[in-house]
């Protein structure tokens with residue numbers, strides 16, 4: 001079956017896809033967004049933490065319907081039990097609200113529809129259509145039927161497992177040291193401090209951390225991320241989380257309401273995000289924060305930037321790589337330094353012993369830090385323990 005022609009077809013209806021769809025459609029482009037799952041936002045594969053500031057930046061007004069919990073701040077807990085608390089305004093992109101992504105993702109898709117975008121669910125992209133070497137749309141399977149969707153530009157918003165970039169010749173392959181494997185339960189009947197998002201660092205989660213993100217007074221997303229290169233056997237990530245839960249008095253009587261596994265990239269950004277008639281947004285573009293593994297905020301930012309550029313490209317009827325480069329440039333201006341710096345910091349952090357984590361968290365707890373950033377944290381540690389940060393000096 002051949003559908004009508006669009007200016008832009010977006011593969012994936014996560015936050016990155018919906019934000020792209022909204023801004024491109026608002027600017028006058030004929031937009032179709034397809035989603036392989038039958039329900040947008042479900043199943044959730046996310047800890048669901050995001051800051052208020054991140055939503056403000058992309059013009060999303062908080063709505064009680066998709067906010068599960070609002071927190072006062074973050075607690076960072078070291079292996080030896082030192083705790084550093086920081087308020088939500090200073091704590092970074094993942095702290096402030098814990099979402100109901102199943103509703104949040106739908107709300108963003110509904111905004112895109114209101115702006116004029118069309119949506120198809122249970123529609124999985126299977127390849128690109130090329131004519132005379134040029135990308136002119138996608139092949140897809142819609143409710144079991146093969147279809148062809150013609151479009152002047154294809155957007156890969158297809159998340160961590162993205163294929164669109166690869167189909168279009170954009171290299172988004174990741175090294176095992178740049179992938180974090182995650183496992184999470186939504187645990188209920190627990191006795192956690194629901195005013196804080198908690199991050200537990202050290203060898204309990206090799207190369208990553210354990211998180212407790214409140215979803216209510218006795219319920220939380222309790223998850224773990226472990227660097228792929230540090231995993232010794234299949235199933236180890238779940239085992240590590242189960243061990244942690246069974247030893248934690250607040251959590252050990254908890255019962256799961258669901259569990260999810262997934263992966264996030266913790267890499268520097270790839271060399272190229274656009275080609276003729278093709279661009280990548282969100283996790284597909286490998287723009288997750290390499291330290292926190294958080295990607296909702298960056299997905300929304302990249303979607304907004306891409307949508308605006310696509311609307312202009314549509315006015316000019318120019319979807320060449322040169323024209324789409326305006327998107328890549330604005331995204332790099334906004335995120336590239338941070339992604340590189342945090343990736344370099346991650347490379348060092350994964351080498352630290354529990355003893356050093358204890359010293360760092362203890363120092364932060366005693367001295368405090370104005371705003372969570374790699375640079376600020378290092379400055380505080382340098383003043384007390386210059387010997388600890390010799391190797392990090394270049395990041396200050």
Ligand SMILES: Cc1cc2nc3c(=O)[nH]c(=O)nc-3n(C[C@H](O)[C@H](O)[C@H](O)COP(=O)(O)OP(=O)(O)OC[C@H]3O[C@@H](n4cnc5c(N)ncnc54)[C@H](O)[C@@H]3O)c2cc1C
Nearest residue numbers: 012014015016036047048049125159262282283294295296
């Ligand atoms: C366990 C876990 C916990 C996390 N916790 C947090 C957190 O607390 N805070 C945070 O900020 N980030 C977190 N993240 C990361 C966050 O979930 C992602 O960064 C975010 O969802 C990226 O949005 P996206 O739109 O780029 O991709 P996604 O949300 O992954 O959306 C991609 C969409 O594309 C669809 N799709 C894929 N292939 C096709 C295809 N061929 N055809 C059609 N549709 C397709 C998928 O079904 C999906 O709906 C976590 C990730 C994991 C795995």
